[in-house]
Amino acid sequence: MMNIKKMVQASLLMAIAIIIPVVFGNSLRVYIPPFTATLASHVPMFLAMYLGVKASAVVGAGSAIGFLFAFPDPIVATRAFMHVAVGSIGAKCVENGFSYNKVVLITAPLHGILEALIVIPFGFTFKDALIVVGIGTILHHVADGVITYPILKALKLDKKFKSNKAKKLVA
Structure with a gap:
């Protein structure tokens, strides 16, 4: 069971995951047909990883909701899921x-791979799915990983988690 603090943190990250595509989708979106990417949309997901599996799942669901609101395209929302x-x-x-x-x-x-596989049933060619969507997603993922890094450091999440992990291992 998640404690109250983690629930609040996960809820805030979920809200951010919804807000990014809704508010900033048009200005932060990269569109290379058939691929789309909204810069910084993975930041809440990366931060939620430090709250645990359940929190990450909730934030991921929020991302899908945000993309469904921002772009009423089931392909984009399914990829976000x-x-x-x-x-x-x-x-x-x-x-x-x-x-x-x-x-x-x-x-x-x-x-x-997951995002590439998701688009195939929607009529994408294997080439478009794997090369454009798959590689595009990997590049977008890494770019958002770079964007998240200074936030993670500023919040000291990585050090806090490592010290808690070390304490559990010693105990």
Whole structure:
């Protein structure tokens, strides 16, 4: 069960995940047909990884809701729903003591593959799905990972989590 503090933090990150595409979608969006990306849209997902698997899943669902409101395109919202899986797996990596850079690098290809697979039933060619959407998603994921890094450092989440992990290992 999530404690109240984590629930509030997850709720705030979920709200940010909704607000980014709704408010900033037009100004931060990169569109290379058939690929779209909204810069900074993965920041809440990366931060939620430090709150745990459940929080990451909630924030990922919020991302899908935000994209559904911002762009009434089921393909974009379904791709955003993949943030549930990517964030949850990233949170498991964080729980296992992986560094932030490793988490970003481990989850990037997973993110790209999931989003590429999602678009195939919508009539995308295999080439467009894997090369344009898959590689585009990986590049977007890494760019947002870079954007998130100074925020993570400013919040001291990585150091706090590592020290808590170390305490649990010693106890």
